[in-house]
Amino acid sequence: MSKLSSDVVVESNGTKAIVCIRAADASDAENLSAYFTGLSTRARNRRFMGARADIAALAAECVARTSHPGHFTLLAELRQEGRGVIIGETLYAYDAAARHGEFAISVADAFQRTGLGLQMMTAMERRASDLGHEMIAAETARANAEMRGLAKKAGFSDTDLDWQSVHLAKRLWR
Numbered sequence: 001m002s003k004l005s006s007d008v009v010v011e012s013n014g015t016k017a018i019v020c021i022r023a024a025d026a027s028d029a030e031n032l033s034a035y036f037t038g039l040s041t042r043a044r045n046r047r048f049m050g051a052r053a054d055i056a057a058l059a060a061e062c063v064a065r066t067s068h069p070g071h072f073t074l075l076a077e078l079r080q081e082g083r084g085v086i087i088g089e090t091l092y093a094y095d096a097a098a099r100h101g102e103f104a105i106s107v108a109d110a111f112q113r114t115g116l117g118l119q120m121m122t123a124m125e126r127r128a129s130d131l132g133h134e135m136i137a138a139e140t141a142r143a144n145a146e147m148r149g150l151a152k153k154a155g156f157s158d159t160d161l162d163w164q165s166v167h168l169a170k171r172l173w174r
């Protein structure tokens with residue numbers, strides 16, 4: 001069984017920082033909402049695959065789902081002046097009918113391209129594998145080069161779904 005939290009080092013603007021990747025719970029709803037609100041419009045629209053106004057409700061949903069078996073949200077948290085600041089999240093939910101886990105991910109704009117997305121994907125895959133899940137998948141926009149690049153680096157296949165979206169999939173070896 002993988003650890004419930006892990007520390008990773010990221011470097012942004014020449015400064016190294018320790019970031020804790022941990023599971024979210026209901027008490028994180030408000031901070032997660034502030035995190036989503038602080039994302040650039042572009043990143044937020046890509047994360048939710050379209051404009052969404054109900055950010056507080058979305059954040060509450062992300063953490064409420066964590067009480068369902070096979071669902072979890074991982075947060076990347078930076079320690080700043082004695083408090084935790086969320087700088088990334090990934091939501092994971094198992095679809096029993098499709099027999100695969102589905103995920104969505106985002107990293108705060110200032111920390112993108114520091115390797116954090118890949119670290120979060122690795123933590124998510126470990127946890128999904130611990131739950132006995134064998135396949136993990138996501139849908140993203142064809143135009144989302146960041147997500148497609150991240151998925152490729154994490155070993156996912158990338159298949160066209162239609163003119164605007166692609167299907168990303170990876171088998172988890174146990």
Ligand SMILES: CC(C)(COP(=O)(O)OP(=O)(O)OC[C@H]1O[C@@H](n2cnc3c(N)ncnc32)[C@H](O)[C@@H]1OP(=O)(O)O)[C@@H](O)C(=O)NCCC(=O)NCCS
Nearest residue numbers: 046104105106107112113114115116117118146147149150
């Ligand atoms: C997609 C996202 C999570 C990637 O996170 P990240 O922390 O920047 O990713 P990493 O730094 O770990 O990058 C890993 C690899 O992904 C690829 N990648 C990341 N950003 C890329 C970009 N803008 N263009 C092309 N490839 C990119 C690269 O292969 C990169 O490796 P490299 O830096 O060694 O070349 C981030 O861009 C994001 O939050 N985007 C907005 C939300 C979103 O689109 N979510 C996906 C839909 S659910």
